Amino acid sequence: MALINVAAREIHGKIVYYGPGLCGKTTNLQYIHGQIPDATKGDLLSIATETERTLFFDFLPLDLGKVHGFTIRFHLYTVPGQVLYERTRVAVLNGADGVVFVADARRERLQDNLQSLRELAQNVSNQGKRFLDYPLVMQYNKMDLPEALPVPVLDRYLNTIRVPRFEAAAVNGVGVFETLRAICKLVTNKL
Amino acid sequence: MAVGPMTDPRTPANDADPDADAAEGVSRQIRQPSAPPKRTGPRRTFDPNLTDMVIDVKTSGEITEVLSRLVRETRASSGMVLDRAGQIIVFDGEDYRAEMMMLGALVAGTYASTREMARILHEDNFRMLLQEGAKEKIFTEAIGDQWLISVIFDRHTHLGLVKVLCNRATVDLSQILDRAIETNRNRPRQQDIGLARITGDTIDLLFRKDDA
Numbered sequence: 001m002a003l004i005n006v007a008a009r010e011i012h013g014k015i016v017y018y019g020p021g022l023c024g025k026t027t028n029l030q031y032i033h034g035q036i037p038d039a040t041k042g043d044l045l046s047i048a049t050e051t052e053r054t055l056f057f058d059f060l061p062l063d064l065g066k067v068h069g070f071t072i073r074f075h076l077y078t079v080p081g082q083v084l085y086e087r088t089r090v091a092v093l094n095g096a097d098g099v100v101f102v103a104d105a106r107r108e109r110l111q112d113n114l115q116s117l118r119e120l121a122q123n124v125s126n127q128g129k130r131f132l133d134y135p136l137v138m139q140y141n142k143m144d145l146p147e148a149l150p151v152p153v154l155d156r157y158l159n160t161i162r163v164p165r166f167e168a169a170a171v172n173g174v175g176v177f178e179t180l181r182a183i184c185k186l187v188t189n190k191l
Numbered sequence: 192m193a194v195g196p197m198t199d200p201r202t203p204a205n206d207a208d209p210d211a212d213a214a215e216g217v218s219r220q221i222r223q224p225s226a227p228p229k230r231t232g233p234r235r236t237f238d239p240n241l242t243d244m245v246i247d248v249k250t251s252g253e254i255t256e257v258l259s260r261l262v263r264e265t266r267a268s269s270g271m272v273l274d275r276a277g278q279i280i281v282f283d284g285e286d287y288r289a290e291m292m293m294l295g296a297l298v299a300g301t302y303a304s305t306r307e308m309a310r311i312l313h314e315d316n317f318r319m320l321l322q323e324g325a326k327e328k329i330f331t332e333a334i335g336d337q338w339l340i341s342v343i344f345d346r347h348t349h350l351g352l353v354k355v356l357c358n359r360a361t362v363d364l365s366q367i368l369d370r371a372i373e374t375n376r377n378r379p380r381q382q383d384i385g386l387a388r389i390t391g392d393t394i395d396l397l398f399r400k401d402d403a
Contacts, residue, residue, distance in 0.1 A: 002243040007251030012278040091303035095276030
């Protein structure tokens with residue numbers, strides 16, 4: 001839940017980047033961390049394996065400045081994408097105000113995307129929330145690769161619930177901030 | 192490459208992967224979720240309707256009072272009350288460093304992780320966590336289903352004392368936070384609409400350069 005702390009004059013929101021392994025969740029956070037001014041961000045915390053695969057989560061606190069004297073602060077998290085870490089994803093998803101589903105647009109990853117999306121829907125439902133009402137933005141990542149499926153195909157299979165979606169090549173920063181802006185706005189609209 | 196939201200989903204293309212046809216059933220399930228699945232784990236009383244929560248000055252003051260007393264009586268170096276998403280509501284201690292925000296995220300993540308462990312072991316919950324280092328220790332306890340309290344202390348403080356006093360504090364904090372939840376349910380929504388709109392405008396302004 002978004003938290004409005006009147007005494008501390010702060011509004012907190014938690015956003016989770018969800019998706020199958022190696023889809024680019026951490027890359028999104030790394031790009032954001034590399035681009036925004038130091039005053040706006042904290043350190044990027046990554047709990048990863050020796051091979052730099054996410055083990056628990058990545059965490060990036062982001063201050064968006066003040067509105068009416070309130071500091072708007074978003075906490076960005078990623079989940080570990082590997083199938084093995086399903087229960088860890090449930091733990092990180094706890095208390096999230098919004099989710100960015102990062103899909104790997106390559107043809108051979110379509111089934112993995114679907115499996116991950118279905119798991120997300122299940123986990124949101126298990127928290128007692130309606131998935132269809134949940135603040136969700138979809139990002140089709142790796143669209144710069146030749147193996148990427150066309151957007152209409154991705155739409156057909158991944159975005160049947162018609163949430164805002166963005167094409168991206170996170171490694172080059174394409175679509176990263178557009179996605180972030182969309183999910184931030186969805187979350188604040190729920191305030 | 193065109194980037195941006197496309198609000199008019201187009202007609203499905205004909206070049207879909209054959210595997211994808213099988214997968215379409217999956218997406219239908221997402222589109223039309225059935226009744227919530229039967230769970231074998233512990234019952235969760237988290238209120239899903241709390242999409243946002245306001246901690247007012249009075250509540251913050253009451254929490255601070257309980258937390259300060261706990262920190263003082265245990266002679267801990269610091270303590271914090273945070274929500275299960277890892278957001279610190281009240282901090283009390285020697286100094287508030289930027290790393291505390293990360294500590295909050297890690298404490299909440301670790302606690303959520305142990306709750307999943309409990310579920311696997313068919314336990315209702317593991318309500319307490321202890322991290323013990325050569326110099327510092329962190330003791331964390333759940334307050335109801337939505338909040339946590341963490342106390343950071345050193346070898347001069349006895350763990351048993353922290354456990355007992357922390358347990359007492361969670362009873363007081365639980366009452367304070369339950370009242371806050373009830374107040375939050377009844378608060379007028381009108382004022383928040385303006386806040387959400389202005390916040391949205393600020394986000395637009397902040398990220399405007401990326402539209403170019």
